[in-house]
Amino acid sequence: MLRGEVLFVFIQQFGQASLPFERGINAHADAGKGSQNKLHNVEAINLTNKLVAVVSDKLETGVAMNALAHMSLGMGTLLGPEEALMCDHADKDSVSHPYISAYPYIVLKGRPNKIREAVEVAKAQGIQAVNFVDTMTIGSYIEQLARTKETSNQDLKFYGAVFYGEIEVVSALTKKFSLL
Numbered sequence: 001m002l003r004g005e006v007l008f009v010f011i012q013q014f015g016q017a018s019l020p021f022e023r024g025i026n027a028h029a030d031a032g033k034g035s036q037n038k039l040h041n042v043e044a045i046n047l048t049n050k051l052v053a054v055v056s057d058k059l060e061t062g063v064a065m066n067a068l069a070h071m072s073l074g075m076g077t078l079l080g081p082e083e084a085l086m087c088d089h090a091d092k093d094s095v096s097h098p099y100i101s102a103y104p105y106i107v108l109k110g111r112p113n114k115i116r117e118a119v120e121v122a123k124a125q126g127i128q129a130v131n132f133v134d135t136m137t138i139g140s141y142i143e144q145l146a147r148t149k150e151t152s153n154q155d156l157k158f159y160g161a162v163f164y165g166e167i168e169v170v171s172a173l174t175k176k177f178s179l180l
Contacts (some may be wrong), residue, residue: 047085050104050167051075052174054118055160057109067132067159068107074130075162076101103164108177115158118173122163127173131161 053071055064076084085102110118115131122129134157135148148156163170 045102047103048167049165050106050170051101051162051164052106052108052170053160053162054108054110054115054174054177055180056112056115056158058112059159063137063159066137068162070136071130071132071160071162075128075164078128078130079164106174107180108174109180110177112158114176115161116156118163118177119158119161121173122161122165125169125173127169128164129161132159133157134159 053068055068059067081099086099087102089097089100091097119129119131121127133148135151136144136159138144139147163173
């Protein structure tokens with residue numbers, strides 16, 4: 001993926017365990033070198049990991065979507081394009097719709113204190129987790145960083161979290177939450 005490029009992770013739930021995946025992911029990095037950025041070397045792989053986002057059921061839609069976008073961008077950056085299994089979906093007209101993860105991405109809702117607990121368990125178990133809290137809104141990112149630094153962890157209100165890991169482990173961690 002090109003540096004500075006915004007990664008939009010679309011919320012998708014796939015009905016199959018195996019999906020086409022571009023093994024030649026680095027073709028995306030060649031986009032600036034005249035590449036057609038077309039899907040190649042496609043093979044079906046058995047997916048063993050998944051992404052699950054949980055957002056607070058106390059949030060207005062816009063605030064929840066903002067938190068989800070930030071957390072998804074963070075998780076995508078943490079994983080990188082290879083681990084995130086980013087695919088290039090080319091349509092019949094050869095128009096590219098790139099950077100869509102092959103992984104199932106389920107979006108759930110829950111209470112802020114339960115999201116906090118899930119993040120703590122994830123950290124203890126070594127599960128990848130990216131969370132978003134109330135101090136990360138309003139003002140510039142500098143103001144948000146300062147506000148977060150001045151707030152005790154116990155006083156933070158969890159707006160959401162994204163978890164990544166083995167299907168069984170992440171499913172067990174997030175089973176108490178309901179579909180958004």
